[in-house]
Amino acid sequence: MAARVQLNEVSPAKISFNDMVVKATALALRQHPAVNASWLGDKIRRYNHIHIGIAVAIEDGLIVPVVKFADQKTLPQIAAESKELAGKAKNKKLQPNEFSGNTFTISNLGMMDIEEFTAIINPPDSCIMAVGRIKEIVVKKADGFGTSNVMKVTMSCDHRSVDGALGAAFLQTFKKYLENPITMLL
Numbered sequence: 001m002a003a004r005v006q007l008n009e010v011s012p013a014k015i016s017f018n019d020m021v022v023k024a025t026a027l028a029l030r031q032h033p034a035v036n037a038s039w040l041g042d043k044i045r046r047y048n049h050i051h052i053g054i055a056v057a058i059e060d061g062l063i064v065p066v067v068k069f070a071d072q073k074t075l076p077q078i079a080a081e082s083k084e085l086a087g088k089a090k091n092k093k094l095q096p097n098e099f100s101g102n103t104f105t106i107s108n109l110g111m112m113d114i115e116e117f118t119a120i121i122n123p124p125d126s127c128i129m130a131v132g133r134i135k136e137i138v139v140k141k142a143d144g145f146g147t148s149n150v151m152k153v154t155m156s157c158d159h160r161s162v163d164g165a166l167g168a169a170f171l172q173t174f175k176k177y178l179e180n181p182i183t184m185l186l
Contacts, residue, residue, distance in 0.1 A: 003181040013080040024177035026070035053102030
C-alpha cells in the first residue's frame with residue numbers, strides 16, 4: 001500500500017491496486033509460461049504474448065477488455081489503458097479487438113467489499129484469478145501485536161492444461177511481486 005502511494009506521487013496516471021495486480025500477473029506469467037495457455041480440445045496452446053483480460057461489470061452483465069502485451073508495459077501505461085478500456089466498456093464503446101485475444105483473466109470484486117470468491121474460467125483462457133478486497137487484520141509481531149493488510153486471491157485452473165501444482169507455483173511468484181512491488185519495476 002505504501003508503494004502505491006509513492007508510485008502515485010510521480011506517476012502520470014493514477015495507479016490502482018488492480019493495475020498492480022495486472023502487472024504482477026503479467027510478470028508471473030512470463031516466469032511461468034505454461035500457465036499462459038489454452039486447452040484446444042486435444043492439445044494445449046501456449047502463448048508467447050501476455051494479454052490480460054480484466055473483467056468489468058456493465059449494465060448488461062460482464063465484459064472482459066484486454067490489456068495486450070501487459071508484461072511489456074509500465075504501471076502507468078497499464079493504469080491509463082485499463083481506465084480507458086473500463087470507460088469504453090461502461091459506455092458500450094469497446095471495439096471487438098479490445099475485448100478479445102485474452103490469454104489470462106483477472107476478476108476483482110475487492111472494490112465491492114467482497115473478501116473472497118471463486119471465478120469461472122473465461123474461455124479460451126486456462127485460468128482466471130479472483131481478487132478480493134484488502135482487509136486490515138491483527139497479527140502477532142515480535143513481542144506483541146500489530147496490523148497487516150491482506151488480500152485474498154484464488155485461481156481457477158482448467159486441469160487439462162494447467163494443474164494445481166503449476167497454478168500454485170504461479171501464485172507464489174505473483175505473491176512475491178505484490179508483496180515487494182519494487183521488483184515489478186526492475
